[in-house]
Amino acid sequence: DTEVTQTPKHLVMGMTNKKSLKCEQHMGHRAMYWYKQKAKKPPELMFVYSYEKLSINESVPSRFSPECPNSSLLNLHLHALQPEDSALYLCASSPPLLRGSVDNSPLHFGNGTRLTVT
Amino acid sequence: GIQVEQSPPDLILQEGANSTLRCNFSDSVNNLQWFHQNPWGQLINLFYIPSGTKQNGRLSATTVATERYSLLYISSSQTTDSGVYFCAVENTGNQFYFGTGTSLTVIP
Numbered sequence: 055d056t057e058v059t060q061t062p063k064h065l066v067m068g069m070t071n072k073k074s075l076k077c078e079q080h081m082g083h084r085a086m087y088w089y090k091q092k093a094k095k096p097p098e099l100m101f102v103y104s105y106e107k108l109s110i111n112e113s114v115p116s117r118f119s120p121e122c123p124n125s126s127l128l129n130l131h132l133h134a135l136q137p138e139d140s141a142l143y144l145c146a147s148s149p150p151l152l153r154g155s156v157d158n159s160p161l162h163f164g165n166g167t168r169l170t171v172t
Numbered sequence: 173g174i175q176v177e178q179s180p181p182d183l184i185l186q187e188g189a190n191s192t193l194r195c196n197f198s199d200s201v202n203n204l205q206w207f208h209q210n211p212w213g214q215l216i217n218l219f220y221i222p223s224g225t226k227q228n229g230r231l232s233a234t235t236v237a238t239e240r241y242s243l244l245y246i247s248s249s250q251t252t253d254s255g256v257y258f259c260a261v262e263n264t265g266n267q268f269y270f271g272t273g274t275s276l277t278v279i280p
Contacts, residue, residue, distance in 0.1 A: 085266045091213075096258055096270035104266055142213050148266065160205050160220040161260065161268055166213050 057081055060145050060164035068172055069135060075167045077128040077145030083162070086128040087146040088120060091166075097144055103128060105150075135171045142166045174199045174263050176271035184277045185249050193244040193274045195259035203262035204235050206244050209273075210255045218244070218257075249278045 058079045067073050077086065085104045089097035102110035103122040117139075119131040128145055145164045175198040185191055195204070206218040219226050219233040221242065226233055230249075235242040242259055259271040 087266075087268070094275075096273050097215075099267065099269065102266050109265065110267060144215065146268075160203065160217060162217065163207075163215040168213070 058145055058147055058162050058164035060143075060167050062167060063165065064168050064170075066170045066172060067132065067135065069137070071135075072131070072133045074132065075130040075143055075145075075169075077130075077164055078126055079147040079162070080126055081147065081162070082125075082149065083147035084125060084150040085148045086122060087148075087161070088128070088130050089144040089146065091142040091144060093141075101130075132169075135169075137171050140169055140171045142168050173267070174201070174261060174269055176259060176261055176269055178257075178259060178271040178274050180274060181272065182275045182277075184279065187249060187251060187278055187280050189249050189278075190245070190247045191249060191276070193246070193257050193276075195242040195244070195261075195271050197240050197242075197259075197261050197271075199263055200237065200240070201261040201263045203260075203268065204242055205260045205268075206233055206242070207258045207260065208253075208255050209258060215258075246276075249276075251278045251280055254278050 061076045088100040091097040099112050100114045101120045106122045117134045121129040144166045146161045177196045179194045204222050208216045221233045221235045223235050223237045230247045232245045257274045260268045262268045
């Protein structure tokens, strides 16, 4: 399931650095997500963009700044991170609701960026 | 928010054995998915199953939405089935929440 592409695969950054994580999908999905996963824990929802607008922010610290430049791209800008922010960062997308349908559609995940903050 | 509990938390199987993993959720849901996370961290879609029963090879899943649970069946397990199995549910507005996970180890 690699229709969602995340770069880089690995990232090591210092606490004073600024870096960005990138996510791209070309499936026409209109909802995109950032999740954070610590070792031996389930993924935790951070942000949701729906039709390129931020619809959900799960009380994430401001040192994480999401951006959705267009319907195919999702970025996560990182600044002044702490060592405890080291984790696997996962991007996902899901298709739009079908008109008149109560069914939603499933999540598709990228392979993640493994971030280490030193 | 919605609470999602999975059981058992850990499971060790001999190759060839069968198993049942359970996902309980605290509220009605619009979506439910089962994922397998491999040792490299990749989340693989197994089933999209908000209700009913589906089968795919050695795997099958059943969701009883009215009773707020879903089951994942693995038959004739193989070492490649090892990893963590998550269910994820959504009840409002694209908010998908993951269960606590079941860590499966299949030994040869």
